[in-house]
Amino acid sequence: MSAPVLVWIESSADAPTRASLQAVGAARALAERAGAQVEAVAAGAEAAQAAAAYVPVVHQVDLPQDNQETRTRALVAALEASGARALLLAGTRTSQAVAPRVALRVGGALLEDVTALEADADGVRGWRLTQLQRVSEEIVAEATPIVATVKIGSYEPAEPNGNGEVRPLEVAFEPEDARVAVQAGGRPAGAKLALEEAEVVVAAGRGVGSADAVAELVEPLAARLGGAIGATRAVVDAGWRPYEEQIGQTGKTVAPEVYVALGISGAVQHLSGMSRSRRIVAINRDADAPIFKHCDVGVVGDVHEIVPALLAALGTATTDPAGAAVQVRRAELADLDGVAALEAHFPSDRLSRRQLRHLLTRAHAQAWVAEEGGRIVGDAIVLFRRGFDAARLYSLVVAPETRGHGVGAALLRAAERGASERGCVSVRLEVREDNDAARRLYLRHGYDVVGRVDVYYRDGADALRMSKRLRGDAPRLAGVPFVAQTLPFTCGPACLMMAMRAFGDAPWSDRAEELALWRDATTVYLAAGHGGCSPHGLAVAALRRGHRVEVLARDPAVPFLDSVRDPVKKAVIELAHDEFSAELKRAGVPVRVGPFGLPAIEEALAAGAVPILLVSGYRLYAEKVPHWVVVTGTDDEHVYVHDPFVPEGAERADGVHLPLARSAFERVATFGKARHRYVVVIGPPRETRHRDDAQVPAR
Amino acid sequence: MKILTVIRQVPDAEARVRIEDGEVALSGAAWVLDGMDEYGVEQALRIRDDGLDAEIVAVALGPERTEEALRTALAMGADRARLLVADEALDPLAVAMRLADVVREEEADLVFVGGKQADWDSAALGPALAEALGWPLSDWTTALTLEDGGIRTEHDADAGSETLTLPLPAVVSTQQGLNEPRYPTLPNIMKAKRKETRSEPADAPASRSRTVGRTLEQRDRLGRVLEGDPAEAAGEVARFLLEAGR
Numbered sequence: 039m040s041a042p043v044l045v046w047i048e049s050s051a052d053a054p055t056r057a058s059l060q061a062v063g064a065a066r067a068l069a070e071r072a073g074a075q076v077e078a079v080a081a082g083a084e085a086a087q088a089a090a091a092y093v094p095v096v097h098q099v100d101l102p103q104d105n106q107e108t109r110t111r112a113l114v115a116a117l118e119a120s121g122a123r124a125l126l127l128a129g130t131r132t133s134q135a136v137a138p139r140v141a142l143r144v145g146g147a148l149l150e151d152v153t154a155l156e157a158d159a160d161g162v163r164g165w166r167l168t169q170l171q172r173v174s175e176e177i178v179a180e181a182t183p184i185v186a187t188v189k190i191g192s193y194e195p196a197e198p199n200g201n202g203e204v205r206p207l208e209v210a211f212e213p214e215d216a217r218v219a220v221q222a223g224g225r226p227a228g229a230k231l232a233l234e235e236a237e238v239v240v241a242a243g244r245g246v247g248s249a250d251a252v253a254e255l256v257e258p259l260a261a262r263l264g265g266a267i268g269a270t271r272a273v274v275d276a277g278w279r280p281y282e283e284q285i286g287q288t289g290k291t292v293a294p295e296v297y298v299a300l301g302i303s304g305a306v307q308h309l310s311g312m313s314r315s316r317r318i319v320a321i322n323r324d325a326d327a328p329i330f331k332h333c334d335v336g337v338v339g340d341v342h343e344i345v346p347a348l349l350a351a352l353g354t355a356t357t358d359p360a361g362a363a364v365q366v367r368r369a370e371l372a373d374l375d376g377v378a379a380l381e382a383h384f385p386s387d388r389l390s391r392r393q394l395r396h397l398l399t400r401a402h403a404q405a406w407v408a409e410e411g412g413r414i415v416g417d418a419i420v421l422f423r424r425g426f427d428a429a430r431l432y433s434l435v436v437a438p439e440t441r442g443h444g445v446g447a448a449l450l451r452a453a454e455r456g457a458s459e460r461g462c463v464s465v466r467l468e469v470r471e472d473n474d475a476a477r478r479l480y481l482r483h484g485y486d487v488v489g490r491v492d493v494y495y496r497d498g499a500d501a502l503r504m505s506k507r508l509r510g511d512a513p514r515l516a517g518v519p520f521v522a523q524t525l526p527f528t529c530g531p532a533c534l535m536m537a538m539r540a541f542g543d544a545p546w547s548d549r550a551e552e553l554a555l556w557r558d559a560t561t562v563y564l565a566a567g568h569g570g571c572s573p574h575g576l577a578v579a580a581l582r583r584g585h586r587v588e589v590l591a592r593d594p595a596v597p598f599l600d601s602v603r604d605p606v607k608k609a610v611i612e613l614a615h616d617e618f619s620a621e622l623k624r625a626g627v628p629v630r631v632g633p634f635g636l637p638a639i640e641e642a643l644a645a646g647a648v649p650i651l652l653v654s655g656y657r658l659y660a661e662k663v664p665h666w667v668v669v670t671g672t673d674d675e676h677v678y679v680h681d682p683f684v685p686e687g688a689e690r691a692d693g694v695h696l697p698l699a700r701s702a703f704e705r706v707a708t709f710g711k712a713r714h715r716y717v718v719v720i721g722p723p724r725e726t727r728h729r730d731d732a733q734v735p736a737r
Numbered sequence: 738m739k740i741l742t743v744i745r746q747v748p749d750a751e752a753r754v755r756i757e758d759g760e761v762a763l764s765g766a767a768w769v770l771d772g773m774d775e776y777g778v779e780q781a782l783r784i785r786d787d788g789l790d791a792e793i794v795a796v797a798l799g800p801e802r803t804e805e806a807l808r809t810a811l812a813m814g815a816d817r818a819r820l821l822v823a824d825e826a827l828d829p830l831a832v833a834m835r836l837a838d839v840v841r842e843e844e845a846d847l848v849f850v851g852g853k854q855a856d857w858d859s860a861a862l863g864p865a866l867a868e869a870l871g872w873p874l875s876d877w878t879t880a881l882t883l884e885d886g887g888i889r890t891e892h893d894a895d896a897g898s899e900t901l902t903l904p905l906p907a908v909v910s911t912q913q914g915l916n917e918p919r920y921p922t923l924p925n926i927m928k929a930k931r932k933e934t935r936s937e938p939a940d941a942p943a944s945r946s947r948t949v950g951r952t953l954e955q956r957d958r959l960g961r962v963l964e965g966d967p968a969e970a971a972g973e974v975a976r977f978l979l980e981a982g983r
Contacts, residue, residue: 106864106876131860131876131894131895135863135864135876138830138864138865139864139865142830142833142865142869147828147830147946148830149946150829150860151859151860163949166858167858167954168761168856168857168858169761169856169858172754172953172954173756173952174951176952177946177948177949178949179946180943180946181946214873217873217903218873218875218901219901219902220900221889221899234895274913281914284913287853287855288773288913296978313954317977325964332958333958333962334960334977335959335973335977336963337962337964339964339967344967344970347970347972348971348974348975352978
């Protein structure tokens with residue numbers, strides 16, 4: 039086998055970027071001709087692992103800091119280690135700067151921003167666009183190794199094809215690699231799709247008229263099409279849009295599936311940045327504008343008139359390329375057969391008919407189906423949680439033969455609309471990390487990657503956890519680690535564990551800690567089964583573990599006393615309470631009795647404390663039990679809580695930062711007919727504790 | 738302080754492009770100083786305008802006609818110019834290695850180079866020059882200030898921008914946004930004629946790649962242009978977008 043073709047993987051959230059996967063595609067084509075193997079270089083263990091789905095060998099490097107010089111040194115080392123005679127990189131700005139450095143350092147040839155690469159007996163040749171992208175030049179490499187950057191959009195992104203081996207590669211970095219220091223103060227990349235990665239670009243020219251008009255016309259259209267916003271130089275010069283959105287000779291070069299040019303005349307400098315787009319739509323008032331010679335569909339007209347009409351037209355129907363209408367509607371039980379048939383398209387974790395029947399009829403689920411010619415071609419299932427304004431997109435599937443027709447996007451929009459109508463402020467979901475099409479669908483629709491779950495699916499695949507805020511800004515929430523209760527009666531201990539860990543308390547043993555806290559805090563009895571934890575009991579448990587603590591109670595009654603009738607049980611609960619109260623009093627723990635509401639909780643949050651709130655289990659779970667949750671933040675509309683109870687079929691992520699409507703707070707944050715209300719405010723460890731700890735002799 | 742600014746001469750963007758005998762033929766093209774390089778000349782002048790004692794040298798590698806572009810840089814305010822005469826096209830790596838010799842010879846502290854070359858659509862020269870010199874690089878720079886022994890710059894990354902600090906000597910690649918380049922005034926154009934321009938054979942290392950063919954890049958478009966009723970036209974565009982899977 040001949041020398042391998044090496045490809046550098048740029049990653050975003052540890053997944054290869056689309057541009058990098060295009061470079062992998064180019065590398066595969068080149069390697070196939072040469073009978074060689076493709077090997078990758080990626081920075082960091084996670085990114086290397088993700089890259090291993092695409093190539094048989096990944097050289098994992100660890101960059102002490104990520105800049106052009108460390109990347110250069112790592113790639114030179116990888117070329118040496120692999121014996122590769124070609125290195126391919128994505129045509130991003132950063133890689134276009136790294137490639138010439140590597141080529142110079144190894145005495146190789148540079149093929150810059152190539153649209154195609156070929157290898158034959160004479161060596162490697164590439165094609166690149168010059169003269170403002172109007173001329174294609176054929177370039178022959180006259181030295182090896184070849185270092186080539188692959189023009190974005192020139193190759194299809196590679197599909198995963200296996201599970202390669204990750205080989206750590208030691209790189210000897212030099213102090214001078216750190217000469218260029220990144221300081222605070224730049225503009226962050228933001229959660230938006232990078233312009234070059236977007237499948238749709240909606241670009242504004244001077245003809246749009248003003249910065250306000252850009253916001254009114256371009257932003258909604260980009261949002262509707264799931265695209266990124268671009269701009270001409272004139273628009274950027276006028277200060278309507280930032281430089282990073284500029285497309286053209288002096289800005290970025292894009293080649294999306296669809297490019298929509300609004301009020302753009304089409305000067306050569308601009309055309310050079312977008313002429314390779316797959317489809318171009320232009321709207322301009324001037325019928326003689328050069329852009330109309332370079333578009334697929336053009337409209338001579340005022341963007342202020344055409345764009346609103348276009349948005350309206352896009353809102354009404356979805357069609358597939360054959361022209362048949364795809365309709366999205368709520369699913370009915372009669373759809374069960376069609377929905378069950380679609381499950382076959384999931385690689386694992388398929389739902390049974392019984393589960394689907396349950397989901398189609400459940401009050402706390404919404405199922406949507408996409409229908410084409412009377413046939414069900416896709417479905418989406420959204421789960422809700424009683425009492426909370428958060429939705430979970432549980433499942434979304436599109437029949438393979440209709441993929442790329444916008445069915446997935448239409449289902450997603452319907453699911454979000456349904457969730458919004460139920461008052462939900464956010465949607466969360468899990469997506470297979472190796473499902474590039476689905477991941478991109480969600481990214482395009484504004485979902486952010488918020489986490490990654492290893493071995494999430496039954497076939498061992500990993501999941502990305504994503505979420506989207508449906509309206510308003512994301513609130514500032516306290517960083518409280520989540521702990522799920524493992525027993526029906528340990529919501530209080532689980533909440534206390536969350537609060538203490540928020541202050542850095544080291545977890546020791548989840549289950550043992552949970553039980554120890556319960557033994558400290560329990561009232562022994564409750565209406566049925568084991569006793570719960572009273573506010574005073576929880577305060578004692580926190581106190582014994584060195585934390586500052588405070589109890590807020592609306593009334594002076596003994597907590598939970600009125601939930602039992604048996605006089606023996608009443609006596610025990612009273613005795614336990616007296617012991618708690620006495621211990622709190624000795625330690626000087628404040629127990630404030632009197633009416634209080636949300637402001638007191640918000641005050642505690644503002645002071646950096648973690649409030650644990652008693653809520654009505656009846657309101658949330660239709661069970662007449664008291665239930666503890668941790669309050670993690672509030673905004674104008676909601677109180678956010680961590681709920682330690684994970685119902686069957688739900689998962690831990692479903693209990694995190696749950697939005698509870700402020701309007702529901704009064705009802706939910708009470709217990710029993712007498713409307714008791716309790717909050718235990720947990721603060722940081724008391725300073726003396728550290729001193730005490732220091733006096734404990736070493737064993 | 739000595740500042741070198743790299744100058745390239747490119748055909749005016751408005752020139753029509755044709756291919757004749759495998760070569761790019763630019764009918765009636767005016768050859769101009771590459772717009773991307775003007776930012777570097779301007780920034781060097783501003784550093785001097787701010788009161789720093791700096792000599793500004795414009796350097797170019799190219800055919801004899803490149804001297805005109807150097808004259809423009811001199812007319813803007815550069816002190817002197819050097820032309821390395823090479824009639825054949827060289828790849829950016831060869832150009833960088835040859836320019837690095839000049840930079841070392843001149844003992845420059847700061848080198849400006851345009852972020853992207855307009856005719857060859859190449860962004861390689863800045864990074865290649867930094868590599869050939871073993872100097873740090875701030876690329877795609879949109880702001881620059883001098884500060885004790887180094888520079889602080891803003892530069893555009895692939896997404897967003899970053900603030901960088903780097904020690905001198907350094908290479909800075911420039912782009913739009915860095916400044917508004919000045920126009921040469923008539924008296925300065927006259928004065929520029931008397932400034933020194935040293936011309937010498939480039940004698941550059943060999944290129945490691947070679948252009949063997951050129952074709953005009955054409956893409957077939959549907960070219961369906963609609964006029965008339967806005968709602969009808971919008972409906973047509975909506976159908977087109979939906980068919981494209983949007």
